[in-house]
Amino acid sequence: MSFFLVFVAIVLAAVAILVGTDLAPRIFRRRTAEQPFEDGFDEPVASLPAVLLPADAKPADVDRIRFAVGVRGYRMDQVDQVLDELRDQIVRKDGEIAALRTELNKPRPGQPLPERKPAPDPAP
Numbered sequence: 001m002s003f004f005l006v007f008v009a010i011v012l013a014a015v016a017i018l019v020g021t022d023l024a025p026r027i028f029r030r031r032t033a034e035q036p037f038e039d040g041f042d043e044p045v046a047s048l049p050a051v052l053l054p055a056d057a058k059p060a061d062v063d064r065i066r067f068a069v070g071v072r073g074y075r076m077d078q079v080d081q082v083l084d085e086l087r088d089q090i091v092r093k094d095g096e097i098a099a100l101r102t103e104l105n106k107p108r109p110g111q112p113l114p115e116r117k118p119a120p121d122p123a124p
Contacts, residue, residue: 051078053085062086 067074
């Protein structure tokens with residue numbers, strides 16, 4: 001009989017702890033399909049200044065970039081922002097290069113057309 005009373009006392013203490021610390025809803029909560037698990041980490045708050053590149057980034061600018069190190073490595077939001085900006089700059093510069101090449105190859109009035117040499121046949 002005394003073992004039963006000790007067991008009941010332990011169960012009542014555990015229930016009191018679960019209810020008192022508000023752990024019961026977290027333990028017995030059913031997971032939804034949108035959130036199959038909870039890792040315990042909150043979403044990161046951008047408390048650091050943004051890592052920015054100048055409008056006409058040069059290789060030295062890219063070398064000087066430093067990302068803040070987070071708990072799991074570099075801050076992904078900073079790295080993604082810089083990579084997106086680099087991609088946009090490369091696309092813009094590629095467009096400018098293509099436009100300049102077409103303008104350069106366009107015949108001008110009063111200028112003779114350049115003679116095009118046939119490409120040599122590759123050696124068999």
